[in-house]
Amino acid sequence: MTARSADRWIVSPGQTVRGCVRVPGDKSVSHRALMFGGIADGVTTVEGFLESEDCLATLKALRALGVTIEQPATSRVRIHGVGIDGLKGAAQPLDMGNAGTAMRLFMGLLASQNFDSILVGDQSLMRRPMERAAAPLRLMGARIDTRDGKPPVVIRGTPNLHGIQFAMPMASAQVKSAVILAALRGSGVTQVVEPAPTRDHTERMLECFGVDIQREGSTISMRGGQRLRATHVDVPGDFSSAAFFLVAGSIAEGGAIELQGVGMNPTRTGLLDILRLMGADITVSNLATRGPEPTADVRVRPSKLRGIEVPLELVPLAIDEFPVFFIAAACAEGASVLRGAEELRVKESDRLATMSAGLSALGVPHRLMPDGMHLEGRSGPGPVFKAGRIDSHGDHRIAMSFAVASLQAAGDIEIIDTTNVATSFPGFAALARECGLAISEFQTETGI
Ligand code: S3P
DSSP states (O other): EEEEEEEEEEEEEEOOOOOOOOEOOOOOHHHHHHHHHHHHHHEEEEEESSSHHHHHHHHHHHHHOOOOOEEEEEEEEEEEEEETOOOOOOOSSSOTTOOOOHHHHHHHHHHTTTSOOOEEEOGGGGGGOOHHHHHHHHHHEEEEEEETEEEEEEEEOOOOOOOOOOOOSSSSSSHHHHHHHHHTBOOOOOOEOOSSOOOHHHHHHHTTTTTTTETTTHHHEEESSSBBBOOOOOOOOOOOHHHHHHHHHSSSSSSSSEEEEEEOOTTTTTHHHHHHHOOOEEEEEEEEEEEEEEEEEEEEEEEOBOOOOGGGGGGGGGGGGHHHHHHHHSSBBBEEEEOGGGGGGGGOHHHHHHHHHHHHHHHHHOOTTTEEEEEOOSSSOOOOSSSEEEOOOOTTTHHHHHHHHGGSSSSOOOOOOGGGGGGTTTTTHHHHTTTTTTTEEEEEEOOO
């Protein structure tokens, strides 16, 4: 049998961007819509669902746990909720693929069940830290084992968890959400204190499902023993996918890009603030609220970017956008500095190391630090990036970031290991081509 996969891109230099595009649905919101719909009473409908590999891993896992999910169209799902006590043990280990969000949120959801579960994932996920979620869940009474802190995660279901007060040691929406999900079936009140604000999709969406959950300052509180009422969820366009086009539109030599229906949750739009501090020309219009999340249309035009020191408080609010921020910083006049971003070391790849290797391959002067990077900025007019070959290490956001760099490149950029772009942004290459990027996709034939 021959397997084919789009695993290599060659992106030729381009200069002008154009177009009016709609990026696919938000990944974080899509995961949560499936999970919350699965444990709600009644039928939840989802519009704008992101049909990506990561979200499909969550969908398949829920089916294995006894939830009926229909998908009448690519971006529409109907979830027949089984209620808070209705999940059934899966016969096989649950495969989370590349999805850290799926694994950590399922840890919370499954810790309080009356059956056992095993969570596994792909090569990248099997190397990622899971104790950050397991440790607070154990404080609630959960019985969870990891191997050297990593998957497989073995959960012995414990239905009588109790609420905790938990001060998170790191700013992580996944850890916060795991604790909240476990607390839903537990006793007493659970409080999670954030060291810095993180994305709040879980809190917003639980409210839409009728759950009483409160925030006061940096503390989120919720009483256990609440039921979820099925609802309709409108998924906004993923700001993290729009980010590639925001940087493309900013560093291009001419043209403009308009992005429609982009999620504008302020816990996600840190890159917008960062780009504006750099002098980007971005206008936001048609602000609206679609269910739990605000959306808007965003227009971006090329501008002369200035290097900046990224304000520390924006780091968690732009955490997934730093690969493409480094591309913008390389094109800016003057140096840029990012500190306080050690979390990038434990994403789908070590994003500081992977970006540093890629920037070196394209001749970009920079200094890697344990928690960030110092970039010199452009040395004068003309292309910023040399031609070269980038290994994305299977990290979707690294691959897409270096594709954007082609707008300021002197020659072809070859990007390998691009298959995982489908985990968050299936169709990226086609949409980028529509906007003027010259991406050619190649597929390696592997005999199996
Ligand atoms: C996510 C939270 C973030 C982010 C990830 C998605 C979520 O991770 O990087 O892509 O959906 O909750 P952390 O919570 O680990 O910061």
